[in-house]
Amino acid sequence: MPELPEVETIRRSLLPHLRGRVITQVTVRQPALRERVDAVALRRCLTGQRIVDIHRRAKYLLFHLASQHALVIHLGMTGRLLIEPASRPANQHDHLLFHLDDGRQLRFHDVRRFGMCFVVANGSLAGHPRFRHLGVEPFDAASSPDYFVRRARGGRKPVKNFLMDGTVVVGVGNIYANEALFVAGVNPKTAAGRIRRARWGRICAALRNVLEDAIDKGGTSFSNYVDGEGRKGYFALELRVYGRAGEPCKGCGNQVRRIIQAGRSTFYCTRCQH
DNA sequence: CGGGCGGCCTGGAGGC
DNA sequence: TGCCTCCAGGCCGCCC
Numbered sequence: 401m402p403e404l405p406e407v408e409t410i411r412r413s414l415l416p417h418l419r420g421r422v423i424t425q426v427t428v429r430q431p432a433l434r435e436r437v438d439a440v441a442l443r444r445c446l447t448g449q450r451i452v453d454i455h456r457r458a459k460y461l462l463f464h465l466a467s468q469h470a471l472v473i474h475l476g477m478t479g480r481l482l483i484e485p486a487s488r489p490a491n492q493h494d495h496l497l498f499h500l501d502d503g504r505q506l507r508f509h510d511v512r513r514f515g516m517c518f519v520v521a522n523g524s525l526a527g528h529p530r531f532r533h534l535g536v537e538p539f540d541a542a543s544s545p546d547y548f549v550r551r552a553r554g555g556r557k558p559v560k561n562f563l564m565d566g567t568v569v570v571g572v573g574n575i576y577a578n579e580a581l582f583v584a585g586v587n588p589k590t591a592a593g594r595i596r597r598a599r600w601g602r603i604c605a606a607l608r609n610v611l612e613d614a615i616d617k618g619g620t621s622f623s624n625y626v627d628g629e630g631r632k633g634y635f636a637l638e639l640r641v642y643g644r645a646g647e648p649c650k651g652c653g654n655q656v657r658r659i660i661q662a663g664r665s666t667f668y669c670t671r672c673q674h
Numbered sequence: 675c676g677g678g679c680g681g682c683c684t685g686g687a688g689g690c
Numbered sequence: 691t692g693c694c695t696c697c698a699g700g701c702c703g704c705c706c
Contacts, residue, residue, distance in 0.1 A: 402699060434682070434701075459700075477699055478684080493684090512683045514700060557677060566701080573699055622699065662678055665697085679705085689694085 402459065402475050404538065404571025405614035406625055406633065410481055411456050413628035417483045418451045418463070418506065425499035433495065434476060435516045445469045445519040446498070457525075458534050458570035468522045471498075472530075476514025481628050482507050511624075535568040538607050543569060545600040552592035552600075559595060560588035561662045563607070572607065575620055575642045578667050580607040582641045582651075587673045588666045589659075613638065641667040 402410065423446045428439035449465040456462070461481070463471040473481065486505050490497060496508035496517055508517060520528050535551075536542040551568050552559075562568060563577040572580070581588050583606035586599060595603070619625060619633030622643065626632055640650050645658035649669040659666050 406699075432683095474700080476683095476701080510683095511685070512698090514683070516701095555676075561677080564700095575699060620699080625699075663680080677706095679703105681703090682701095685698095687695105687697085689696105690692105 402479070402619070402625060403573035403576050404456075404459065404611055405576070405635065406619035406627075407456055407459050407461060407475065407571070408615050409619040409627050409633060410475075411454050411461055413631070414461075414481060414483065414506070415454050417504075417628065418454060418500075420450065420452075422450045422501040423447060423465075423498050424501050427497040427499070428495070429490065429497065430495040430513070432513060433510065433516055434474075434514050435518065437496065437517050438519075441519055442471075442496075442517070446471060457531065458537075458566060459573075460530070462525070464522070470520050470522055470525060472516070472518050472520055473508060474516040474530075476510060476512065476516070478512045478624065479508065479510040479515035480624075480626060482509060482626075482630060483628055533567045534570050535566060536570070538569055538571055538611055543604060543608075545597050545604055548592075548595075548600040548604065549597050552595065555593040556591045557593075558588060558661055559586060559590045559592045559603070560666055562592035563603075564664075569607075571611070574664050575622070575639070576607070576610055576614065578642045579610045579640055582668060582673060583610055585673055587670075588661065588668050641669065643667065 426442045426446050428437055431437040431439055449467050451463055452466055453464045461473045483504055484507055486503055493511050494507045494509045498506040560577050563572050584602045614635040617635040620635040621632040622636055641656050644656045647656050649656055651672040654669055654671045656667050657670055
C-alpha cells in the first residue's frame with residue numbers, strides 16, 4: 401500500500417503520540433506476516449523500553465528505543481499503524497499490539513499480511529539484509545542526475561520499473577513512479593540506459609516534487625490507507641494518471657492509457673510522454 | 675548477469 | 691444470493 405509519502409505521513413502522525421512513551425507489553429496475535437514475527441525477541445527487546453524517536457528509511461519505519469535497538473515495521477500493501485485505547489477490542493486483522501504506559505496501544509493492522517516487523521540493534525541497521533542493498537533516498541543530495549546516469553548505464557529495463565527498483569532509489573512504488581514520469585513527460589517504456597543526463601534531471605525533480613506534494617496532502621488514500629490517527633490522505637484527488645485509464649489526460653485531453661509492465665499497471669499519456 | 679513473472683494473502687468490484 | 695475472475699500501495703525467489 402504505502403509508498404514514501406504515506407509512510408512519512410504515518411511517521412509524522414505517530415511521533416507526538418509515541419515519543420517518550422514506554423512500551424509496557426507486546427502482544428503477538430498473528431505472527432505469520434511476510435516474515436514470521438519473533439514474539440520472544442520482540443518482548444525481550446521492547447518491554448520496558450522508551451521510544452525516543454521515529455525515523456523512516458525507504459518504506460520502513462524505525463522506532464528508536466532508549467536501549468539502542470530499533471523496532472522496524474514495514475507496512476507491505478495494506479498495513480496500518482493506529483494508536484487506540486487498550487479498552488477497544490482488537491480487530492481480526494490487528495496482528496501486533498504494543499501496549500503503552502499511557503493506557504493506549506500502537507496497533508499493527510494488516511489485512512493481507514505482507515508487512516514485516518523485527519528488532520535490530522542500532523549498530524547493525526545499515527548491514528541488515530533488508531537495508532544493505534537499499535538505494536538512495538529521493539530527497540538526499542545523492543539522488544542526482546549523475547547518480548541515475550551511472551546506475552542506468554547499459555540497462556535496458558524500462559524507466560518506470562527502474563524507478564521502482566529499491567536498490568536504485570527507495571520509496572517509489574507504482575503510484576508515484578507513474579505520476580513522476582507524467583510530470584517529467586517521459587514515456588514509461590523508455591529503456592533507462594538510453595536516457596540522457598538532462599532528462600534524468602527532469603525525472604529527479606519531478607519525483608521530488610510529486611513526493612513532496614503528496615506528503616503535503618497527507619498521502620494517497622486509494623482504497624484504505626489512513627495515517628496513525630485514522631485520517632485519510634487527499635493526494636488521490638491530485639493524481640494525474642494513476643488509476644485514470646480511459647479518462648482524459650490533464651495535459652492534452654487524450655485518453656490515459658493503461659499497459660502492464662513487469663506485472664504492474666502503468667498509466668500514461670501517449671501524447672505528453674515521449 | 676539483468677529483467678520478468680509468480681507467489682505470498684485477503685477482500686472488493688463487477689460479470690453472469 | 692452465489693460463484694467466478696480480475697485487481698490491488700510491496701517485495702523476493704526463481705527462472706530464462
